[in-house]
Amino acid sequence: MPETMTIRVIYPLQDGRIVLRVDDDWNHNVEAASRNNERTIFEFHVTTNQPYLYFKPCIEDRNGWHWSQGNNYLAVVNAAEAKEIYPHFFSSLAGTISEPIDFYSHILNNSHRLRLYYPPGYEENTLKRYPVLYMHDGQNLFFPEEAFFNNEWRIDETMNRLDAMNVIDKVIVVGIYPQDRMYEYTQPGYESFGRFLVEELKREVDANLRTLATAANTAVMGSSLGGVVSLYLAWQYPHVFGKAACLSSTFTYRDDLMQRITREPKRELQIYLDSGWPEDNYEVTRSMRDLLLRQGFVAGRDLLYFAFPEALHSEAHWATRSHIPFQFFFGKAPKFGAS
Structure with missing residues (x-):
């Protein structure tokens, strides 16, 4: 018919x-x-x-x-x-990556290097506004010559491919290079680092780019210690970051997230957790998943968890599965009935 x-x-x-x-x-x-x-x-x-x-x-x-x-x-x-x-007709097929940007923080009293990924058509179709993904360890995201052991996450290639598949909304990515990741991504350093992101960097990004600035359209993502600081940021600032992706995260190493999640009210967040197995922080990730379920998160709705057999604690392995949180956070699933 x-x-x-x-x-x-x-x-x-x-x-x-x-x-x-x-x-x-x-x-x-x-x-x-x-x-x-x-x-x-x-x-x-x-x-x-x-x-x-x-x-x-x-x-x-x-x-x-x-x-x-x-x-x-x-x-x-x-x-x-x-x-x-929101089509484009006269510009590049692929997204573009900015030159390095050195962004000074008055809160931290230092500069952080950034690279931005702009989706295909960003400059041409000026009617489109975009969700934003803030990613830690920005040096590992786009270029092998910058990445740890020359293994990049291929974020631009993955975003371009998912867009070509018609499965996600186009997304701006802000890659943040650390100054001292052992301090900035753990307690107490992540407290001032979080203020830098919320009070300085995000305000600047929203003021100068065509973003969708609400928490529902703002995600944060990282691996290992970067996963820890991602969950901290979403839990501490749920009105700013509505989504957090935490890959192979070193929960409990130098953070109090499990204690906070146990005693504090549930946040309105979408959280993605994963790890490899064996090792690769498999046990603490399972423990964090179970805690979040106990606190009212619902598997498949606002919490997504995977364990990957034989996956290692490395950029190459994180790159192969980064598309999963991208689809969870930015997927074009239809909306039927009341939300």
């Missing part, structure tokens, strides 16, 4: 018109059913006999014909809402 779905294309069109091309006939134009006066929102109604379809928006203007960049978009019939996309 034919089904009609709504596709909404959001783009700051300056000239020409936007049409859709659809996989049942890539040579036929689907015209917009409506558009707003500002020529920024174009709504299309597409009918199909299939449970899904692939499509691409195109611009026809005085300079010719322009397909949107990147892979074809996927729309599924059983989605509860209109399919909204």
Whole structure:
């Protein structure tokens, strides 16, 4: 039985018109059913006999014909809402990584180096605002020549691939290089480090980039000691960081997180925990998972946990599974009924 779905294309069109091309006939134009006066929102109604379809928006203007960049978009019939996309037509297929930025902290009285990952189309489609992921050990994220033993996390490649798969929202990544990770990522150093992130860095990022600044759209992530400081930040500042990913975390080494979670009220957070096995902080991660479940977190809803057989405590292994918390936090799951 034919089904009609709504596709909404959001783009700051300056000239020409936007049409859709659809996989049942890539040579036929689907015209917009409506558009707003500002020529920024174009709504299309597409009918199909299939449970899904692939499509691409195109611009026809005085300079010719322009397909949107990147892979074809996927729309599924059983989605509860209109399919909204923010395409780009004239910029790079892949996201971009900034040059190193030295950010001075008055709280810490030192500078931290940063690199930012901007998703594909960030500069071109200025109508789009983005969730933000703050990641620790920024030197290990993007370039092998900067990373520990030349093993990078390949964060840009993973984000680009998940975007191409149509499974996550596009995300800005802020990679923070540590000055002294043994101090900044553990108690008591993570207290002043947390103030630096909340009172200085995040404010600057939100003031200068097109972010979605709410806690629900702000995540923090790290491995080993970086996982400890990630959970500390979310637990201490749940109104700022609504999501925390903690890979192979050294819980109980130099932190009081288990004591705090035991005695303090549950936070409205999404938490991802994992480890390898054997070793790789497997036991303390299991203990933290069980504590969070006892305190009211629900597996699969606001807590996700995995143990990976034979996985080692290394950048290479963390890189292979970073896509899992990305999908948990930023996935495009449909919303049915009341939230």
